[in-house]
Amino acid sequence: MTELDYDKPMPPLNRDSKPFWDSMKEHNMRLQRCVGCGKIRHYPRPVCDSCYSMEYDWVRASGKGKVHTWTVSEHAFHPGFLAALPMTLATVELEEGVRVCAQMRDVEPGQMAVDMAVELGYEDTGANFTLPVFRPA
Amino acid sequence: MAGLTDKCAITGIGETEYSKNSGKSVAALQMEASLKAIADAGLKPTDIDGVIPYGNMEMVAEDFITNLGLPDLRYSAVTPLGGASAVAAIQAAVSAVASGIANNVLIPIGRNGSSGQRIGARAGEMPQFRLIGEFEMPQGNIAPPQLYAHMARRHMELYGTKSEQLAEIAVSTRANAILNDNAVMTKPMTIEDHQNSRIISDPLRLFDCCLESDGxxxxxxxxxxxxxxxxxxxxxxxxxxxxHPDSPSTITQRPDITTLGTAKAAPRAFGMAGVSHKDIDVAEIYDCFTYIVMCQLEDLGFCKKGEGGDFVSNGRIARGGELPINTHGGLLSQSHIVGMNHVCELVKQLRGSAGKAQVANAEIGLVTGYGDMGDGSVAIMRN
Incomplete structure (x- = not known):
């Protein structure tokens, strides 16, 4: 499959976040860290909102987190997700203090709970980018 | 800021027919509503010297100069806060008029939200949702019912809020729409009807979601x-x-996802007005989703965070209740006119011209806007 065949929304190219998406392709999620004060931030952006430094580097994410909240969608809002319904979308707080929104795998909707421990996984889309998913830890 | 109190007034309101298919252009709808508001005020189009077009920029100030023959527009601005735009535009208009820049500011909003491009489908194209477009839509987290469901689920888990409590909002709002000659949804609704409506994105059901409308x-x-x-x-x-809430563009990254920008706006509006919550006779609360109504009531200070579910129950927000809300039927049942229908309704209530839904002796009222994933706006008015 190529980008042309992919039937779901794709992340637009963005200079500030390219290292993040590159790290996803390597199955090795990296998060943006401020060189000035060390604060880790997500989603990637050019300025630290704590110390206003525009210098940053990228640190490997532990992949460990807990469920902050979730929804189970029974309506797709995009034809590409029809086959995935019902779809459990979790907002997960990583150990690093930032959150990632991703689909859950290997979980029944009734199992979902605030603070449930989860682990990061990777799914290659076949369209030259990789998405995060979470599974119960 | 207290210097702005009572310096300005709403002098005219205008509304088109609200429908699922207007058969008219957005330009024609907005001009019709504008001409009605100007006539209602007893003004002439040439008296309008300020305009605040809706932030989706389908219509711009130039369109109003051209169509209405405005000879000397002195003030134009845009308040790009999504559903909070209408009430935020009142703040901008008040500051322009009270400072002497303009005398009569027109605030029009209108669209073919049902028969034209559907509202829910557009979010990814809007710059304020760039981050959602990159990091959440590819996951399937695309439309407001999903994005707001994350808020509602967290509220339910932290505070024990129940879907049946959200249903109270849908049901009382529908009961009000039934009294309104210009409402799209007029079939009676029960709590059971709400509970039987299909799940869109748990915990939000179909009847927790607003309409998409023309008008x-x-x-x-x-x-x-x-x-x-x-x-x-x-x-x-x-x-x-x-x-504006923290992390305004992405709910996911917001430190407290159960609190809206309304919590910052409300103390300013109440402080400027010099009134307290018990002084509010009627409230028109932006209702894109039932949950958002409940959350705003908390953030406005009508009850504490977490107590919204109990607050909206037992008829408190129905006509004849302690705090009647959305007496016109709201976005849930009257029509989605981006909350400008809420502003018009509050003015009617305070004029005493709200028809069958008139709240007896309404003297002071409140209207909110809410939009773009968390922005809030609040206005308090009196007759």
């Missing part, structure tokens, strides 16, 4: 000194405020 509404903000000589009883603007 337009407009208001005129004028200086209070001149308002007294116009056609209608002036409805004075006592206090206004807008507020």
């Amino acid at each position: 337009a509404a407009a208001v005129i903000v004028s200086g209070s000194d001149r308002a007294k000589d116009l056609a209608q009883k002036p409805i004075y603007i006592m206090g206004v405020g807008e507020g």
Whole structure:
């Protein structure tokens, strides 16, 4: 499959976040860290909102987190997700203090709970980018 | 800011027919609502010297100059806060009029939200949702019912809020729409009907979600000194405020996802107005989703965070209740006119011209806007 065949929304190219998406392709999620004060931030952006430094580097994410909240969608809002319904979308707080929104795998909707421990996984889309998913830890 | 209290009034309101298929252009809808508001005020189009077009930029200031023959537009601005735009535009209009820049500011909003491009489908194209477009839509987290479901689920888990409590909002709002001759949804609804409506994105059901509609509404903000000589009883603007939440573009990254920008706007609006919650006789609360109504009632300070579910129960927000809300039927059941229908309804309530849904002796009222994933705006008015 190529980008042309992919039937779901794709992340637009963005200079500030390219290292993040590159790290996803390597199955090795990296998060943006401020060189000035060390604060880790997500989603990637050019300025630290704590110390206003525009210098940053990228640190490997532990992949460990807990469920902050979730929804189970029974309506797709995009034809590409029809086959995935019902779809459990979790907002997960990583150990690093930032959150990632991703689909859950290997979980029944009734199992979902605030603070449930989860682990990061990777799914290659076949369209030259990789998405995060979470599974119960 | 207290210096703005009562300096301005809403002097005219105008609304088109609200429908699922207007058969008219957005331009025609907005001009019709604008001309109605101007006539309602007893003004002429040439008296309009300020305009705040809706932030989706389908119509711009130039369109109003051209169509209405405005000879000397002195003030134009845009308040790009999504559903909070209408009430935020009142704040902008008040500051322009009270400072002497303009005399009569027209605030029109209208669209073909049902028959034209559907509202829910557009979010990814809007710059304020760029981050969602990159990091959440590819996951399937695409439309407001999903994005807001994350908020509602967290509220339910932390505070024990129940779907049946959200149903109370849908049911009382529908009961009000049934009394309104210009409402799209007029079939009676019970709590059971709500509970039987299909899940869109758990915990939000179909009847927790607003309509998408065609139509337009407009208001005129004028200086209070001149308002007294116009056609209608002036409805004075006592206090206004807008507020933006932390992480305004992405709910996911917001430190407290159960709190909206409304929590920042409300103390400013109440402080400027110099009134307390018990003074509010009627409230029109932006209702894109039932949950958002409940959350705003908390953030406005009508109850504590986490107590919204109990607050909206047992008829408190119905007509005849302690705090009647959305007496026109709201976005849930009257029509989605981006909350300008809420502003028009509050003015009608305070004029005493709200028809069958009139709240007896309504003297002071509150209207909110809410939009773009968390922005809030609040206005408090009196007759």
